[in-house]
Amino acid sequence: MDKFIDLLEMKIAPVAGKISSQRHMTAIRKGIIATLPLSIVGSFFTxxxxxxxxxxxxxxxxxxxxxxxxxxxxxxxxxLYATFGISYSLAKSYDLDGLTCGMLGTLSFLITVVSPFRVLQDIQGVDLQGVGYDNVVAAGRYMSVGSLSSSSLFSSIVTAIVAVEIFRFMKEKKITIKMPAGVPPEVSNSFVALFPTAVVILLFWTIKYIFKFEINTFLSNLLLPFKNILAGNSLFGGLLTVLLITFFWVLGIHGPAIMGPVIRPFWDMSIAENVEAFADGVSAFDLPNIFTEQFLQWFVWIGGAGGTLALVILFLFSKSEYLRSLGKLSFLPGLFNINEPMIFGAPIVMNPILGIPFILAPMVTTTVSYFFTLAGWVPKMATRLPFTIPAPIAAWMSTDWHIMSGVLVIINFVITAAIYYPFFKVFEANQLKREEEEASQA
Structure with missing residues (x-):
């Protein structure tokens, strides 16, 4: 194990260090980490x-x-918050006005992902509350906030970077309005941003409404040819699903949101067939489908996508004060399979060190769980349960109360922790070095 850790430190850590210190990668990391308080508090309410x-x-x-x-x-x-944070961080790295660039990035993101405003008209002559419609909204213009979630994080990253780069380019080329000396900086910055703002609006408006290009839709369509092999009883299909979901997460894209339009109908069909067969008296061992969403939820996503509860436990015993604190904050959400604090707090997004086990560990536990099921040691999933139930309990309940399912969760947890461990040690060493440098500069 020590030799493997040394190999990681010699071969992977230098490359990872160069990637993570790259200006745009640093801005992405800082912008996403800035959302950590929001994701932690929001997770508890979830x-x-x-x-x-x-x-x-x-x-x-x-x-x-x-x-x-x-x-x-x-x-x-x-x-939405991440867009402002990424734009602000990238602007500061260029010594640009962070507030202006943060607003430009947010503007470009909203134009890109939000659907056109809906206009609701008054319904003449109808007493809506009188007929039981107490929650009907008033007439006016409305926008959907559904597209502002982490499912649009890829769009957030792209639009933030492009908007700031446009502002930087135009300022360097002096394609701005320059105010006389003595004008307050906040006023001067506003006029400097006029031309870049116009360019940003026209660019993203053209992409969205003239060319009608949707990033998330584009990615979903890109995956459509794979739809016939992503669900059912194929180990290859199950592994491909896990690979794509975790890979997208590492890129900062909400994996289930991208895969959902393609695979969710098949997942729903698979679990419905299992539930119907089970209700008809078929044994949980003989149900038709292995790879349901619940199979991944309880056997593979222990603590959330990537099996991050194991990483949370490792963080709890870290020598790094930051990692130890993050582990404490992430433990309770992770126990209930909510891992945004870990994904955005460590972060795992755009992290070449933690990204490897985040993809690798679920691939291994998916294979282990598949062969356990194929061998008849654990039953197939027979019910749907809320995703916030801790994995061993949920697996036990979902497989007709079969105790071996809970045991398999524990086995997979140990496997996941073992895979994460060497990468965690490398990441911890880098974090400790960073903390020492910050302490010496204080």
Whole structure:
């Protein structure tokens, strides 16, 4: 193990260091980490919104609309905050005005991902509240916030970088309005941004509405040829699904959101067939489908995509103060399979060191779980459960209360921790070095 860690430090760490210190990569990392407080607090409210104990969930359902608000305005529009953070960080690295660039990046992101405003007209002569429509919105112009979540994080990264680079280019080429000396900086910066703002608006407006180009739609269409092999009983299809989801996450793209339009209908069909067969008296061992969404949720995504609960535990015992603190903050959300604090806090996004085990570990545990199922040691998934139930309990419940399913979760957790460990040690060493440098400069 020590030799492998040394090999990682000699071969991978230098390359990873160069990549991670690159200006744009640094801005992406800083911008995403800045959203950490939002994702942590929002994650706790997500747990309450999907409480795994039915009696408690039923009681909380009467407050659902209120409980949902903090989650919707934190994790629910995370990409919007990330755009400003990435734009601001990149601008500061160029010694540009961070506030102006942050607003330009946010503007370009909104133009790119948000659908056109919907206009709702008054309904003449109808007493909406009188007929039971108490929650009907008033007439006016509305936009959907669904596209502002982490599912649009790739668009967030692209638009933030492009907007700042446009501003930098135009300022360097002096394609701006220069104000006389003595004008307050905040006023001067506003006029400097006029031409870049016009260019940014025209560019992203043209891409979105003239050329009608959608980044997320483009990626989904790119994956459509694979739809016939991504679900069912094929180990290759299951591994490909896991690879694509984790790979997109490492790139900063919400993996399930990209894969969802392609694979979710097949996942839903697979679990529906299993549930129907189980209701008809078929044994959980003899159900038709292995690779349901629940198979990945309980056996592979232990603590969330990438099996990050194992990494959380390693962080808890880290010598790095930052990693140890992040581990403490991420433990409870991770226990309930919510891992945005880890993905955006470590971060795993755009991280060449932690990105490798984030992809590799689920590939291994998927293979192990497949052969355990094929050998008849664990049953297939027979029910759907809320994703916030801790994995060993949920796996036990979902497979007709078969204890070996919970044991398999523990086995996969140990395997995942073992795969993460050497990469964690390299990442920890880099973090400790960074903390020492910051302490010496203080």
């Amino acid at each position: 747990i309450f919104s999907n409480f795994p104990i039915p009696s408690v969930a039923e009681y909380l359902s009467q407050f659902q609309s209120m409980i949902d608000i903090p989650s919707r305005f934190t994790v629910g529009i995370l990409a």
